[in-house]
Amino acid sequence: MPGHPAGTGSRPGGAAGSLLRAARASAPALASAVCGLCLYASFAPLRWWFLAPVGVAVLVAALRGRRPRAAFGTGFLAGLAFFGLLVDWASESTGTWVARAGLGAVLALYTAAMALVWRGLLEPFGDRPLLLAPALATVWVAVEQLRGAWPLGGMPWGTLAFGQVDGPLLRLAPYGSSQAVGFAVVAAGVLLEAAVRVARRGGKASAIGASACCLAAAGLVFGPLFLPLPPVSAGTGTVAVGFVQGRIPAKSEVSGRLRALTVTENLAAATRRLEGRGADLVLWPESASDLDAHTDPDAGAVVEEASRRLGVPLLLGTQRYPGDYRYNDYIAWLPDRGPSGRYTKQHPVPFGEYMPARGFFRLFTSAVDQIYLDMRAGSGPALLDVNADGRRLRVAVPICFEIGYEGIVNEAVRKGAQFIAVPTNNASFGHSAESRQQFDMTRFLSAETGRTAIQVSTVGVSGVAEPDGRVHHMTEPWRPEARLARVALRSGTTPATRVHGYATAAFYLAGAALGGLALAQGLNRPGGNGKRREKGGR
Template sequence: MFFALFGGLFYTLGLPGYGCLPCLFLGLLLFLYALEDKGPRQGFYTGFSFGMSHFFLLLWWLAPTINQYGRLPLPLTFPVVALLALYLSLYPALWACVYTYFLKKTPRIVLATLGGGLWGLTEWMRGTLFTGFPWGVLASSLHDFPLLIQLADLLSIYGISSLLFLSVLLIWGFIIHLRNKSWKESLYLFLGFWTVFLGAVYYGKVKMNEYDVPPDICAVAVQGAVPQSIKWDPGVMEETLNKYFSLTKEGCFERDCDNKTRLVVWPETAVTTYYQDDSVVQERLQEFSRENGVFLLFGSLSYEFSTPGSRPQYFNSAYLIGPNGDLLGRYDKRHLVPFGEYMPLGPFSELAKHYLPTAGDFDTGVRGAAIRATDGLTVGILICFESIFPGLARDAVNHGANILAVMTNDAWFGRTPAPYQHEAMSVFRAVETRRWVIRSANTGVSSIIAPDGTRIETTEIFVPAVITAKVGLLTDKSPYVRYGDYGFFLFVLLLCVPVLPFTACRQGLTL
């Protein structure tokens, strides 16, 4: 268990927010070392230990966040984080149980393909079951290496995780056979690793040259850096609006943003009132859009009644105003944060609500995933938590989006690894959908990301900032957008199929 626990810690240090990539490989190798000579039951416990240390370090920032904004005493927040880590640890435990079942029966090169496929599959399950929580998946460690993640347009982020873990397993098998002086088998694994690596690099080089198209619009992401402690104070709303107006003008007119079409993205709930009811705010925003000739996308709360006299439904929304001041559309957040924006699980929620009195009571949006601005511009919108789910970005593009806007408020997380972990997922949304991503975060990280995953502009956290870029509007659909997870499932199947003959024959091969 010692090596599994330390493996989980080192593994986490290689993910965004920490960024020590060698630590990630060291952590995974320690984990695999801990699984040697284990049976399925011991493998399950070993994988669970790895998961607990990994997820607790990955998500520790939830404790001070819940303490500060959930009004839960700090000593009680760590058991909450531990409970979440306990659930998430079941996925690497399940992987380790299956891996150790085949450990003694399967050649290492076949075991590597099986393990790589199953790792991606367990991450997909984690990102899908029980509303999903695909935070900090293995592939996110490559967010700074766009050349290596281009296959995400075919396999999604989970396929990249499979390939990366396959590579680690090939390295581990190479080490094992080298230690045993099995030269022939070592050579197979060595060649297998380089085949995977060079194949990914070749695909990356081809794809990264395909999306250098002339710019169609000027995109502006505004970061107000409004402290969460005063964000909702009505007395500072005027100051907040003036700050956003000033930063927007700087981005549009002082930074060579000379295209006719300007798309400005403000963060989630940048307007801290019900826009639909506040005629003064409506007039100011519409006038600003007219005077400056911009499409203005901003976040605000909204509500509506399903039937007269019924309880109002509240939404976390985004509005788009055109250059003539007209309201072009509203988007309502569709994937809410459990225990943050809504309370799931029926009676259990009432108990949780007692300990989390500030948890929201929002409803799930049903409005379309994209807003059509002009004949040539349709904006797909992802609000905060939604940006970590590949399927939501895919849905937006299938609804006609030729650019993606991510609007978020990560001020809740403070100066922790969380804002960086969150932003890294937007890199993969760009590659999966082959769309520009304009990410506006209240306190950062804001970024403008090209369809090949290259960050064109990015910001520091907790400073007012504005970033701009001239971007192209692409219309072609990537294989992932067209076929969804089917490409990933087929890839996993191809990786797992080689183990079938050895399972059927029950041969104790040790190649």
């Protein structure tokens, strides 16, 4: 232009181009963050269940056209945003951000590996949503299963289905457990992404295709509302169950042995609210007595007095110390007779109840030594047999995090459990959402197994979940409470309880086959839009 130095006219365009290139470069990372935020928001404390398919749709869109390394990074960032937010309680319990960051990063690796497989499947199935949706959903479920089983027994926290307890997909739980629910969420998300992508092409045919994808996604999410509850027998009567949460003294108030005894005494004090109210048995939480109530005379005396005053069996969590290790037990205590049954936790939590590779992890943080005595695993099903009100009751008693391992609960139900008690100790997790997230697992397993489930916590949340999704007798956290609920004793099993193990194997096999197909596409090829691009892939 006349009057301007050569080249100045191109500067605004150059700046705009740089901004556009920067926006394009950051778009995958932004999409990963949005995906993680949506998945996190579907869980407690928000429970915006409808955002889970949206998060899946965003991740699928972000993976289209990505090279393998970029796809892995996109999946990792999405998982890091999701799990990093979800497991905030890890830093609460340890007092260091390292625990939260480390756990979040390890769990995010599974999402990264899954994204890599998804990227490979987008090439052959990218323009065929009716094939792509079940393929990606199958891989998601298979990876989720693997994360919940390996290594060190796995970590099921963040299983997609556990965030759907307030949504219509809960009705699918008794038919296909978390696998069917997670499959439906992911497939719906893939279909939503396909609807948006097809609609952007314009034209009547695209509008019809996009509408069909939306209708299919809506059918997956809302269709289960029309499913009847499976016929699980409720003909064995009811039982009046009391459950108690006490008060945990601050460490500044009292410590050591006296603190453990004070916890038990506080529970006994709160239990007096149930006297004379007709309870058939009473539940105390995990770690109701961190002193061994069998051998410690003071702890045993408190438990015995509470049981005698009630006149009914008392189920409580206690610790056992046979050597330089410990066991986490849930026992039945009968008035004037003492302990009469015991279940020992079969799935201690690594880094929470025992410390693997202690010397190695001590290089990063001294918090590992907060676990001064490692817990060992017990064996046998999570069951207690109790004689109450002249009847023999069989109670499933998964302890704390064990409620997230569906196989443990399903085994107990198949072996005759009539209802589920979930004793837990959430005191270490402060005011985080950990207890509410765990209660949602309890709610899900209640629906899956067709059994009433009672979560009883040291500090809350405690409450009763029914198989039809109803919740009642909820307690306020960090406040002594004693509640009495009439619980139906059920027999029979749901389809999910019967086939869960077979479905797990089927998803592993199908996931492995789809992973092989993704590998066969060639991890060095850019893909994801249904066409191979010779160059320029990101």
